[in-house]
Amino acid sequence: MTDTDLDAGAARARPPAADIRIAGCAAWLPPRAAVADAVAAGLCDQALAETTGMLSVAVVQDEPAPEMAARAARSALGRSGSADVSLILHASFFYQGHDLWAPASYVQRAAVGNQCPAMEVGQVSNGGMAALGLAVDHLRAGPPAGETGRRVLVTTGDAFRAPGFDRWRSDSGTFYGDGGTALVLSSTEGFARVRGLATVSAPELEGMHRGDDPFGSGPFSHRPVVDLDACKKDFLAGRRVTRVIATSAAAQDASVERALAEAGVALTDIDRFVLPHMGRKRLRAGFLTRFGIPEERTTWEWSRRVGHLGAGDQIAGFDRLVTSGGVGAGDLLLWMSVGAGFTYSCAVVEVLERPAWAGEAEPG
Numbered sequence: 481m482t483d484t485d486l487d488a489g490a491a492r493a494r495p496p497a498a499d500i501r502i503a504g505c506a507a508w509l510p511p512r513a514a515v516a517d518a519v520a521a522g523l524c525d526q527a528l529a530e531t532t533g534m535l536s537v538a539v540v541q542d543e544p545a546p547e548m549a550a551r552a553a554r555s556a557l558g559r560s561g562s563a564d565v566s567l568i569l570h571a572s573f574f575y576q577g578h579d580l581w582a583p584a585s586y587v588q589r590a591a592v593g594n595q596c597p598a599m600e601v602g603q604v605s606n607g608g609m610a611a612l613g614l615a616v617d618h619l620r621a622g623p624p625a626g627e628t629g630r631r632v633l634v635t636t637g638d639a640f641r642a643p644g645f646d647r648w649r650s651d652s653g654t655f656y657g658d659g660g661t662a663l664v665l666s667s668t669e670g671f672a673r674v675r676g677l678a679t680v681s682a683p684e685l686e687g688m689h690r691g692d693d694p695f696g697s698g699p700f701s702h703r704p705v706v707d708l709d710a711c712k713k714d715f716l717a718g719r720r721v722t723r724v725i726a727t728s729a730a731a732q733d734a735s736v737e738r739a740l741a742e743a744g745v746a747l748t749d750i751d752r753f754v755l756p757h758m759g760r761k762r763l764r765a766g767f768l769t770r771f772g773i774p775e776e777r778t779t780w781e782w783s784r785r786v787g788h789l790g791a792g793d794q795i796a797g798f799d800r801l802v803t804s805g806g807v808g809a810g811d812l813l814l815w816m817s818v819g820a821g822f823t824y825s826c827a828v829v830e831v832l833e834r835p836a837w838a839g840e841a842e843p844g
């Protein structure tokens with residue numbers, strides 16, 4: 481794909497979002513493990529810890545990933561005032577607890593108990609935003625005859641457990657946390673609304689997360705622990721990293737431009753930024769410096785204590801801002817996301833009112 485194609489893609493801005501609302505949100509996060517303790521235990525390198533600026537990550541003991549998602553879903557549905565949904569989308573990207581099984585159906589049985597379609601969305605770290613995009617398109621299609629409106633439940637859930645994953649070293653520059661998140665979207669009512677949303681792909685970068693590995697015969701057939709640095713080293717060996725960064729930046733810029741255009745706002749109109757839970761070096765390189773975003777206008781002070789929740793960073797960050805009372809009526813939020821592939825999503829969310837349950841967040 482050439483930049484020209486990307487430009488053409490950027491030019492094909494979607495029609496303005498119908499009035500798609502956010503009716504509920506929640507996150508279920510386990511207790512935190514301090515980075516300093518991981519360094520002291522030799523699990524994490526001191527120098528890397530310093531460049532990331534991370535202070536802790538959420539580490540689950542026993543709960544499976546889909547159970548954390550179901551707990552968040554029950555909370556979000558309760559906050560939304562109804563368990564009525566016409567579609568369930570569950571996004572994740574690591575092991576969900578069984579080799580061949582339907583985690584979205586687990587979430588549906590455990591948290592909803594209805595018969596609507598329930599399916600999984602896989603777009604690695606962009607999975608939550610990809611599910612949001614599919615939900616918005618589903619809601620824009622309008623309710624079937626005789627119905628006044630529709631609602632969609634989006635959940636995410638990941639637990640980055642050993643031995644297959646090393647939350648400190650599998651993807652250096654990003655420390656991984658465990659947790660579940662949930663978002664309830666509605667075509668009729670809610671405390672916030674999606675003003676714009678865009679996703680742009682750069683498939684020429686997909687090799688970065690497989691490197692020179694041949695396709696395997698089963699999980700972990702090349703190495704016992706995920707090692708994204710090894711794949712990235714192979715991928716970059718045959719390429720100019722400046723070209724890789726330029727391709728990545730062009731697609732990310734297109735997603736931001738399209739979302740802002742759909743919302744009819746400028747970057748300078750944004751009040752708060754909900755960003756991926758990467759370490760500070762990556763956050764600066766990919767977001768803060770590139771887009772001139774002040775750190776204090778982001779969720780960093782909180783996300784540096786949570787870690788990268790797989791597909792759930794943006795929903796978790798939004799939930800944090802709402803439940804902590806950090807946002808109110810009229811605030812414009814920009815949700816920004818990137819996933820291996822690569823795919824880049826961006827959403828403009830306007831807070832219409834502070835919901836009655838806002839301010840429930842526990843400290844930290």
Ligand SMILES: CCC(=O)NCCNC(=O)CCNC(=O)[C@H](O)C(C)(C)COP(=O)(O)O
Binds near residue numbers: 606689724818
């Ligand atoms: C695998 C989980 C996932 O989907 N993560 C999101 C995609 N990964 C990233 O954005 C990682 C950070 N960025 C990159 O790797 C860039 O593309 C670079 C520019 C290739 C190298 O960045 P660095 O390793 O130096 O931080």
